[in-house]
Amino acid sequence: MGKTFTEKVLGRKAGKDIVPGEIIEVEPDVAMSHDNTAAISKTFYNIGVDKVYNPEMHVIILDHCTPAANEKFAQNHKVIREFVKKQGIPNFYDIEVGICHQVMHEKGHVWPGALIVGSDSHTTSYGAFGAFSAGIGRSEMAVIMARGKIWLRVPETIRIWVEGEFPEGIASKDLMLKIAGEIGADGALYKAIEFCGPTIDRMSVASRFVLTNMAVEIGAKAGYMIPNAETLAYLRERVKTPFEIVESDPDAIYEAEYKFDVSALEPMIAKPHTVDNVVPVSVVKGTKIDQVFFGSCTNARVEDFEVVSNVLRGKKVHPEVRMLVFPASAEVYLEVLKRGWITDLAEAGCVIMNPGCGPCMGNHEGVPADGEVTLATSNRNFKGRLGNKESFVYLVSPMTAAVSALTGKIEDFREYQNDMRL
Amino acid sequence: MLIKGRVWKYGDDINTDVLFPGKYTYTVTDAKEMAKIALEDLDPEFAKNVQKGDVIVGGANFGCGSSREQAASCLLYAGVGAVVAKTFARIFFRNCINFGLPALTSEKAVDALEHGESIEIDTEKGEILCEAGVFSFPPLPEEVVGIFDAGGLIPYTKKQLGIK
Numbered sequence A: 001m002g003k004t005f006t007e008k009v010l011g012r013k014a015g016k017d018i019v020p021g022e023i024i025e026v027e028p029d030v031a032m033s034h035d036n037t038a039a040i041s042k043t044f045y046n047i048g049v050d051k052v053y054n055p056e057m058h059v060i061i062l063d064h065c066t067p068a069a070n071e072k073f074a075q076n077h078k079v080i081r082e083f084v085k086k087q088g089i090p091n092f093y094d095i096e097v098g099i100c101h102q103v104m105h106e107k108g109h110v111w112p113g114a115l116i117v118g119s120d121s122h123t124t125s126y127g128a129f130g131a132f133s134a135g136i137g138r139s140e141m142a143v144i145m146a147r148g149k150i151w152l153r154v155p156e157t158i159r160i161w162v163e164g165e166f167p168e169g170i171a172s173k174d175l176m177l178k179i180a181g182e183i184g185a186d187g188a189l190y191k192a193i194e195f196c197g198p199t200i201d202r203m204s205v206a207s208r209f210v211l212t213n214m215a216v217e218i219g220a221k222a223g224y225m226i227p228n229a230e231t232l233a234y235l236r237e238r239v240k241t242p243f244e245i246v247e248s249d250p251d252a253i254y255e256a257e258y259k260f261d262v263s264a265l266e267p268m269i270a271k272p273h274t275v276d277n278v279v280p281v282s283v284v285k286g287t288k289i290d291q292v293f294f295g296s297c298t299n300a301r302v303e304d305f306e307v308v309s310n311v312l313r314g315k316k317v318h319p320e321v322r323m324l325v326f327p328a329s330a331e332v333y334l335e336v337l338k339r340g341w342i343t344d345l346a347e348a349g350c351v352i353m354n355p356g357c358g359p360c361m362g363n364h365e366g367v368p369a370d371g372e373v374t375l376a377t378s379n380r381n382f383k384g385r386l387g388n389k390e391s392f393v394y395l396v397s398p399m400t401a402a403v404s405a406l407t408g409k410i411e412d413f414r415e416y417q418n419d420m421r422l
Numbered sequence B: 001m002l003i004k005g006r007v008w009k010y011g012d013d014i015n016t017d018v019l020f021p022g023k024y025t026y027t028v029t030d031a032k033e034m035a036k037i038a039l040e041d042l043d044p045e046f047a048k049n050v051q052k053g054d055v056i057v058g059g060a061n062f063g064c065g066s067s068r069e070q071a072a073s074c075l076l077y078a079g080v081g082a083v084v085a086k087t088f089a090r091i092f093f094r095n096c097i098n099f100g101l102p103a104l105t106s107e108k109a110v111d112a113l114e115h116g117e118s119i120e121i122d123t124e125k126g127e128i129l130c131e132a133g134v135f136s137f138p139p140l141p142e143e144v145v146g147i148f149d150a151g152g153l154i155p156y157t158k159k160q161l162g163i164k
Helices: A003-013 A037-047 A072-088 A100-108 A121-129 A138-147 A172-183 A198-202 A207-217 A229-236 A302-312 A331-337 A341-348 A399-409 A414-417 B030-034 B046-050 B070-077 B090-099 B108-113 B142-149 B151-163
Strands: A023-026 A031-035 A058-061 A092-093 A115-118 A132-137 A150-153 A157-163 A192-196 A222-224 A256-261 A268-270 A278-280 A291-294 A322-325 A373-376 A394-397 B002-009 B054-058 B083-085 B103-105 B118-124 B127-131 B133-136
Touching: A003 A023, A003 A115, A003 A132, A003 A157, A003 A192, A003 A222, A003 A268, A031 A100, A031 A138, A037 A072, A037 A138, A037 B070, A037 B151, A058 A100, A072 A207, A072 B030, A100 A121, A100 A331, A115 A138, A121 A132, A121 A229, A132 A222, A132 A256, A138 A150, A138 B090, A157 A198, A172 A207, A172 A268, A172 A278, A172 A341, A192 A198, A192 A207, A207 A222, A207 A302, A278 B142, A291 A399, A302 A331, A302 A341, A302 A399, A331 A341, A373 A399, A399 A414, B002 B103, B030 B070, B070 B090, B083 B108, B090 B103, B090 B151, B108 B127, B108 B133, B142 B151
Parallel strands: A031 A058, A031 A115, A058 A092, A115 A132, A157 A192, A157 A256, A192 A222, A291 A322, A291 A373, A373 A394, B002 B054, B054 B083, B083 B103
Antiparallel strands: A023 A150, A268 A278, A268 A394, B002 B118, B118 B127, B127 B133
């Protein structure tokens, strides 16, 4: 019987032949944590261990509230810096580097076939590079620091096949929202997802990432894709660890299969307050917006800036809209700065913020007021997500966000296509 | 373990942001303070009125969203004896085990239970007793029952490492 990618990677780690449903104890290749490392370090010391089991395994990235919004966040960062120094953890990225899920692959900590865990739910992201990666809790990370191991249940795998050419301006975010709307927020609960098909093979590194990043929004433990040529070229420049691509066998068993054709896909939007509350943008066209959040680990990479700056160049953001721009990382920031796109956005009236998570979990840098509507390129629109439960968050692609910023209302960008340099 | 209390019933897809808002994840760390903001964005009455042993009942995908374990630990600190749901999001489920908070799956019990009614749970027998009758729930997998029995992942790890 054939094996899925997940069964192969987890089986190799467990040192035995495994089947879905089995619980195994494994040693991850990489363990990522962020601002929550302060709490993790406290739990680690509470266990009664002094030295981290394998400092090389850990990657610590500050991004969730950077720079510190108040003395509590500042203290939190200080505890982490001291912990990193004391434990000799070599892979530490301070507040200037960027969002953890972006920095992980930029700095070569992600490779095909790797087993990666992270104390952040969007750790599913690294499947876009052919890794098995799953989110875990803080205490579990503390235990990995103490003894290098974690228990995992071997998940069943579902396959999402995507074919067709994207219509002009329609992006992977529209596809992911469509998938979330159809499969539902618990449609892949406890499962590993394999995204495959000719469309997935053709997509850019950044576009593929959107799908695995949001795999957790439909309940998945991990999302995976076979790395394509562009992905491998990207990784070769960055990864020092030797790796082998792991793929599912042709006769592997999938629990379910879904098929999507993007050739007639429309711009999609997730309405408040769940990620699967999805409709075509045309249904909510005209809804007044107060803020645009262009950022997050989902959509704030170079190709997203290209789309947004092409829309806003030479134009002005609507006077009643605040448009906040957060590049995913310093690397992205520098690249889009060199290309002149930051100038375009600043001239259009955007507020250019620092690389990091921004307001994504309501810590700072753009918390909305009561009753306000935010159009976000991020991945989550739960009630109170941006820090105010009396506000509303809609999730969209960068294209929809940019066009709507111009008019102050949710827009179907296709009606504006002739008007813009797309 | 015998759990006795009242039911607090909510719907499907109860997410970690309404259980423990993201804005508090780095600033509210004291157990008593965490208990006060449990379910803040879902039910402001909850934290004020919850009593020791009370049980939270939810629909499908309970605890979806973030990996933040405070979404589970704040319930424990508020006195919650167990969470009963149709299904759990995976990281939340792990966090419950890791804190020794019973996270029990029973679709039938969830459908039968009503907000405010009295409930009794016997974790050893695997039974939920309520107005509508007796409902069973599946035991934890053998491999992780040790974590739960030790009182959570940290005491379990101490035991494994021979630390007192």
